[in-house]
Amino acid sequence: MAESVAATPTDAELVAGCRKGDPEAWNALVERFARYVSAIATQAFRLPAPDAEDVFQDVFARVYERLDTLRSDEAIRPWIGQLTRNCCLDLLRSSNRVVLVAEPDEQLADEVIARLDEALDVRDGLASLGPECRDILDRFFCRDESYRTISGELQIPAGTIASRISRCLGQLRSELEGRNHPTSSSSE
């Protein structure tokens, strides 16, 4: 089941929809940040899957319950990042943890989170590409699918996949560099 990364509502629009109780907005918001939350838990804090899942559910439960406390709808992303960070630290420091691990290295975790933030920027850039590029880049890099699998799934010759990936990366690069060199005022 592929997630949609198509041009969809902004973060703020999704938050506004969630505040109104729109379940579709909630579903989309979870989908949009699922990778980010999961990656913070598993990569920045190296939690094993069961703990990462607990954090994942806890974060989204807190987001749902505390959405009204978010001062700016545009701030949902850093807020979710901070909530996830705090949930991971709470779990690692909880006294009833069976497996005692070393004190979490917050500095290292924050460095990973900074890279994940950048990765999320790049992922946001995918939304500006056509569906074919979004799909092939997601399959190859994010889902780690082989050329053979991609060829079979997308019904395209395996011999053309490398060049398609390269072309799509070029488009993504142009998109991201265009954002870094705005010709008009940025929305950020």
Next chain:
Amino acid sequence: MTAYNEERLGELLRMLPPAPAGWVTAAQELPFARIQLDALVERAEADAAFRASVVDDLELALRAAGVEPKPAIVDHLRKRLAR
């Protein structure tokens, strides 16, 4: 300005693999059932007989609590009771 080459873009894209589908589905569904689930688990923790009946038939227990027993919710309840 951030400079991107193909290798760096690939590295960054690889950092965000999909979260497990079951996690996503549960996160989408759980908030709407959380109050009832919390009450169910709290009662099960305080009453061994009730806990046994819930464990015996999770779906029935959820229905009795007014929660539609979707797979993600049943799975979540099972995990919480197993802790």
